[in-house]
Amino acid sequence: MVIASNPSPVADEIAQRRKRAKGTKAVAHLGGLRSRSNAMALAMWTRTANLGDLAYCLKAEITIGVAVDRTKHLQSALADGGCFVGGRFQDPEGILISAETFFSRPFVSLLLVEAPARRCGLASALMTVAEAKYSGRQMFTSTNQSNLPMQSLLQGRGYLPAGVVLYLDPGDPELIFMKKAVATLGSRDVRLLIRAKAGPAIHPVPGGKC
Numbered sequence: 001m002v003i004a005s006n007p008s009p010v011a012d013e014i015a016q017r018r019k020r021a022k023g024t025k026a027v028a029h030l031g032g033l034r035s036r037s038n039a040m041a042l043a044m045w046t047r048t049a050n051l052g053d054l055a056y057c058l059k060a061e062i063t064i065g066v067a068v069d070r071t072k073h074l075q076s077a078l079a080d081g082g083c084f085v086g087g088r089f090q091d092p093e094g095i096l097i098s099a100e101t102f103f104s105r106p107f108v109s110l111l112l113v114e115a116p117a118r119r120c121g122l123a124s125a126l127m128t129v130a131e132a133k134y135s136g137r138q139m140f141t142s143t144n145q146s147n148l149p150m151q152s153l154l155q156g157r158g159y160l161p162a163g164v165v166l167y168l169d170p171g172d173p174e175l176i177f178m179k180k181a182v183a184t185l186g187s188r189d190v191r192l193l194i195r196a197k198a199g200p201a202i203h204p205v206p207g208g209k210c
């Protein structure tokens, strides 16, 4: 996928619609650090993150409790096109970070959707673009045993249990999951990928649920 440096037609359309929006809706971002007014719901989108998204990546990692400074790792993942952001408005509301760091295999180290945007299909859309990036490869990810929403998402996408790591979080083992090389895509995924390959840097997600 291409990283945009100039506004795309979709971004222009988003800016135009926001200008026209009359209502006021406050939206919390990453624990209420930012708020937005005069915003209205738009079609969901995803795009490859770029170095301009570094601060958002770092904030997301802090939100899920990463305590070490991973700036260098994130810069490298961004340069490699392994980070994706997406949302329903102009600003990102969700992020996925991946890199070939798990025994040299693709590994999704972070998937986070801000609370107001959950259950809209955004995490699924981000997983779809990440799986497309590593198309033909095994994909790995992990989550805590207590994280039932993430396990449900992974099960629904065909991920298989691949192991357990103890002693990372006391009393809450880390479950490893693996998805075999993507061979079969749902029709919604196919539509998304066709748009991603052909289209502008911002990719509308068909059939968003919110």
Ligand SMILES: CC(C)(COP(=O)(O)OP(=O)(O)OC[C@H]1O[C@@H](n2cnc3c(N)ncnc32)[C@H](O)[C@@H]1OP(=O)(O)O)[C@@H](O)C(=O)NCCC(=O)NCCS
Pocket: 064, 109, 110, 111, 112, 113, 114, 117, 118, 119, 120, 121, 122, 123, 124, 125, 142, 143, 144, 147, 148, 149, 150, 152, 153, 154, 156
């Ligand atoms: C897990 C998380 C990423 C899901 O994001 P999301 O955008 O709400 O997920 P989607 O809307 O794409 O949901 C896809 C599927 O996942 C499952 N799912 C998502 N949230 C769920 C929940 N709270 N309870 C049960 N199943 C859930 C469902 O099967 C859902 O499909 P459905 O809506 O058709 O039932 C989000 O809840 C989150 O950011 N949690 C905090 C961070 C985190 O735990 N990250 C994962 C470990 S790094």
